[in-house]
Amino acid sequence: MVKISIIGSGVVGSATGKGFHKLGHDVLFYDISTNRMETLKKEGLITDALNQSKKYNLIVFRSTMLPGSMNEEVIDYLDQECKKTRGKDYDVCYNPEFLRQESAYEDFFIPDRVIIGEDVKDSSKLLQELYKPLTEKIIVTSPKAAEMIKYTSNCFLSLKISFFNEIGMLCKEIGVDDRAVSLGVSLDKRIGKYGTIAGRPFEGACLPKDTKALSTFIRKRGWTPDLLKVTLDINKKIEELVTKTALTK
Numbered sequence: 001m002v003k004i005s006i007i008g009s010g011v012v013g014s015a016t017g018k019g020f021h022k023l024g025h026d027v028l029f030y031d032i033s034t035n036r037m038e039t040l041k042k043e044g045l046i047t048d049a050l051n052q053s054k055k056y057n058l059i060v061f062r063s064t065m066l067p068g069s070m071n072e073e074v075i076d077y078l079d080q081e082c083k084k085t086r087g088k089d090y091d092v093c094y095n096p097e098f099l100r101q102e103s104a105y106e107d108f109f110i111p112d113r114v115i116i117g118e119d120v121k122d123s124s125k126l127l128q129e130l131y132k133p134l135t136e137k138i139i140v141t142s143p144k145a146a147e148m149i150k151y152t153s154n155c156f157l158s159l160k161i162s163f164f165n166e167i168g169m170l171c172k173e174i175g176v177d178d179r180a181v182s183l184g185v186s187l188d189k190r191i192g193k194y195g196t197i198a199g200r201p202f203e204g205a206c207l208p209k210d211t212k213a214l215s216t217f218i219r220k221r222g223w224t225p226d227l228l229k230v231t232l233d234i235n236k237k238i239e240e241l242v243t244k245t246a247l248t249k
Contacts, residue, residue: 015104070143091123096150113137117146154210160195161202162234168198
């Protein structure tokens with residue numbers, strides 16, 4: 001059994017903490033929202049403020065971060081501000097989440113893969129052991145590569161949705177049933193069903209902001225994010241069409 005403290009008990013934090021609790025670990029939740037804390041208490045979980053530990057700690061970040069954030073901001077800040085010694089008293093890893101908002105808890109137990117970005121070699125061994133009951137597909141890489149994997153995954157989904165929305169608009173223009181096209185294409189195992197149904201923009205807490213963030217990230221480096229620009233443009237067009245259709249009903 002491992003002692004795990006979850007700082008930030010929203011969708012991802014709650015699902016992660018509850019998942020590890022189900023696996024038999026001692027989980028402590030913390031959040032600035034008293035309502036979230038009360039909800040977790042009612043569910044039979046223990047919640048409290050975190051105390052300073054005298055033991056070795058592994059600090060794991062799960063939030064979506066642009067490439068370089070862990071090394072250039074998080075680790076740099078800890079090295080300057082933390083009284084303890086990284087590599088001796090604590091280590092830092094980046095473990096991006098791939099949980100859907102509507103089924104985060106269920107998704108925790110059936111991950112397609114687990115991505116771990118470690119700054120110090122072998123510092124993620126404890127984290128790898130925690131995930132072993134769930135999957136053998138554990139990829140250990142640098143924090144920067146792990147950050148890029150997360151953004152690439154989300155932006156590819158945005159791209160896929162926008163592509164099929166454009167195909168859907170073309171189908172309507174030439175009098176073809178876009179649903180038949182989506183079905184016929186989605187049965188290709190290399191493509192799959194997700195994102196192939198035309199008519200709705202990509203929404204939610206992650207895809208819009210992550211696609212815009214990576215597009216901005218690329219622009220700041222002097223490149224033109226052509227595919228991401230088209231992805232965002234098509235999504236805006238679909239949003240406008242959906243709004244227009246709703247208003248005319």
